[in-house]
Amino acid sequence: MSARTRPGPPGRVRRPADWLELVRAPAALTVLGDAVAGAAAAGRPLRGRRLALPLASATLYWSGMALNDWADREVDTAERPERPVPSGRITPGAALAGAALLSGAGLALAAFAGGSDALRVAVPLTAAIWAYDTVLKPTRAAPLGMAACRALDVLLGAGAGRGPSARTPALAMAAHTFGVTALSRGEVHGGRRADVRVALTTTLLSAALACGGPASSARHRTASVLCALVHTGTTATAQLAAARARPTADGPVEAAAVRTATVAGIHGMVPLQAALAARSGSLGAAALVLGVLPLVRRLSSVRSPT
Incomplete structure (x- = not known):
């Protein structure tokens, strides 16, 4: 991903801005709705x-972003040197410690919100x-691993005791996440057309899961379909553009098209x-969750969520 800011010299620390960049702070807005969907399916309003369950999800998301940059520090030195760790603005040890602290905070929030059922x-x-x-x-198991994370995040909103009632929302979010993760592997060097097709398929599958099955009433069904259309419009348009993009000289789909489709897929999680x-x-x-989408898009224009 192209740099949004100029990397600082090694050893330079600009807190809290560097930490906000490390954890992709605004991107956590795309996970808040996981707990909302799980809670709604389980009949357990937040x-x-x-109400602290979405905050637990966001905190655990931030921990994953910090841990991601710690784990990718050597690769990022060559591919994304502008990030806080390879640029020297945050040390690897500090990033790892931050990930651990955020994981602990996320677990503490979950315990506060739902006790042992949430834990x-x-x-x-x-x-x-x-x-x-x-x-x-x-x-190769990366997309499956990330999909499992997203499914569990939805189930966090339902709670362990009512987890089975949230299986469909968990599966829908997992399917979409699987496709976005598979596609994201081509953000730097270009992607495979097979991954673009997988992403497009899972986008349509997740929309079908969101609209299918029993609904509380006709108006709830209508609202669900409208939101699903926003989801597919947000995501599938960029994925189709990537599928039609001219491959680079050595074959892969252009990295820029893959990055655009990946970001669109992340945004598509909200609707x-x-x-x-x-x-x-x-x-x-649902209205509150959907209302976050314009803010997510605006913040992504300032700092990429990937």
């Missing part, structure tokens, strides 16, 4: 202490995040969450 999901979610960043990311919440009967929650 009230009282349970029974938050602990496996935290383990999945660490496994993805430290083990799975360079392997997908809204569609899932609407179908489950939470129109107010």
Whole structure:
């Protein structure tokens, strides 16, 4: 990804801006709706202490971003030297410590919000995040690992006791995440057309899952379909553009087209969450989630979420 800011000299620290860049702070807005969708499917509105569940999701997301940059520090030195760790603005040790502290904070928020019922999901979610960043990311299992993280994040909103009732939202978010992750592997050097096709397929599958199945009423169904259309419009348009992009000299799809489609896929998670919440009967929650999308887009123009 092209640099948004000029890297500072080694050893230079500009807190808190460097930390906000490290954890891709604004991108956490795209995970808040996971817990909302899970809670709506389980019939457990986010009230009282349970309002902290989306904050737990965001904090765990930030921990994963910090851990990602720690794990990728050698690769980023060559491919993305503008990032805080390779540029020297944050040391590798500090990034790792930050990831650990944010993981602990996320678990604490989950415990505060839902007690042992929430921790029974938050602990496996935290383990999945660490496994993805430290083990799975360079392997072919990376998309599956990230999809598991997203599914668990949805289940966090439902709670372990009512997890089965949120299986469809968890599967929808996992399917979309699988495709976005597969596509994102070509952000730097260009992507495979097969990955573009996988991403487009999972976008359509996730939209179908969001709209299919029983709905609380006709108006909830209508709202779900409208949100799903925003999801596919946001995501599939960029994916189709990537599929049609002229390959580079050595064959891959142009990296710029892959990056654009990846960012669009991340943005598309917001209306997908809204569609899932609407179908489950939470129109107010769906409207709040969908209302985040313009802010996500605006912030992404300043700092990339990838």
